[in-house]
Amino acid sequence: MKLFRSKKYESLNELVIGCQKLEASAQTEFYKKYKTKLMGVCIRYAKTQAEGEDIFQEAFIKVFKKITEVREIESIDRWVKSIVINTAINYYNRTTRQQLLHVNLDNADQNFYSEEYESLIDKLDIEVVLNIISQLPDGYRMIVNLHLIDGFTHAEIAEMLSIADGTARSQYHRARNILMKKLQEIGISRYEIPG
Numbered sequence: 091m092k093l094f095r096s097k098k099y100e101s102l103n104e105l106v107i108g109c110q111k112l113e114a115s116a117q118t119e120f121y122k123k124y125k126t127k128l129m130g131v132c133i134r135y136a137k138t139q140a141e142g143e144d145i146f147q148e149a150f151i152k153v154f155k156k157i158t159e160v161r162e163i164e165s166i167d168r169w170v171k172s173i174v175i176n177t178a179i180n181y182y183n184r185t186t187r188q189q190l191l192h193v194n195l196d197n198a199d200q201n202f203y204s205e206e207y208e209s210l211i212d213k214l215d216i217e218v219v220l221n222i223i224s225q226l227p228d229g230y231r232m233i234v235n236l237h238l239i240d241g242f243t244h245a246e247i248a249e250m251l252s253i254a255d256g257t258a259r260s261q262y263h264r265a266r267n268i269l270m271k272k273l274q275e276i277g278i279s280r281y282e283i284p285g
Contacts, residue, residue, distance in 0.1 A: 097113065097116070103163050105120055105123070108120075128146065129142065129146050131174050132145040136178070145174070148181065222269060222276075223238075223239075226272075233258065233261050
């Protein structure tokens, strides 16, 4: 009786080449390698855990369809993450079927922002910040994730979301103001920075 043994891939290069050759063991190992890290990205963009899982599955179908196009294996992490983020944006646009970022801002204090207070986010426990970001309206959550967490510029966000650069910038500022207000509501003020 012959037992099935999965092939061991010694390097990322070998793993990607195995995926490009459609080796099931390589695909399984590649999927596992990125699941924990990138599932977190999907959940940040989603409304629910289930939506995050849907986005992840959809993204990895695209990854495996397009992996033969990868020539610079050293940039595979960035390539996979960009597919995941683009899939999340497409999922959002497809499922909401409404105008992006049209939210009632009656509860957002437009003058709440200050330069010193923005740096507070960098000092907070990431779990607290992610929990608050998940409570933002859909469009704002998308822009905060893209800019604040994933580091895309306003110009890149505008291109990704097919909106004007100024719109991306102003929507981010509004989203940040809501985020700061939510931080204040849980007792974090500009004078109390958790240690």
